[in-house]
Amino acid sequence: MNWLDIGAVDDIPLRGARIVKTKAGCVAVFRTDVEEVFAASNTCPHKAGPLAEGIVHGQKVTCPLHNWVFDLNTGKAQGADEGRIDTYPVRIETGRILLDATKLLARQAA
Numbered sequence: 001m002n003w004l005d006i007g008a009v010d011d012i013p014l015r016g017a018r019i020v021k022t023k024a025g026c027v028a029v030f031r032t033d034v035e036e037v038f039a040a041s042n043t044c045p046h047k048a049g050p051l052a053e054g055i056v057h058g059q060k061v062t063c064p065l066h067n068w069v070f071d072l073n074t075g076k077a078q079g080a081d082e083g084r085i086d087t088y089p090v091r092i093e094t095g096r097i098l099l100d101a102t103k104l105l106a107r108q109a110a
Contacts, residue, residue: 003098004101006022006099008096009096012031012097013031014033014034015057017030017053020099027042027099027104028041028051030056031056035092037092039087039099040087040088041087044066045084046065051070070083070084
């Protein structure tokens, strides 16, 4: 795995999100609880809505444009026949968020 330090957990508000720019590409990082974060694509596959501007609830995010709801664990859209966002492994160590950039790097190379 290729772990990148992308910032402090406290840089992301509870039930909020931020865009993180890395050399491997941009991702949306969502904070759902005090010590729980997820990383995913920022772009809704439906109408390209900016998911980091959506509503974070439980372990889900709702697109701000057309209310599609995505599970931040799997990336799957709820209630839609199709629709999925890329998700990326993250972990927290001593208050810092580490992102596994392996999938991002593979996407960039394709």
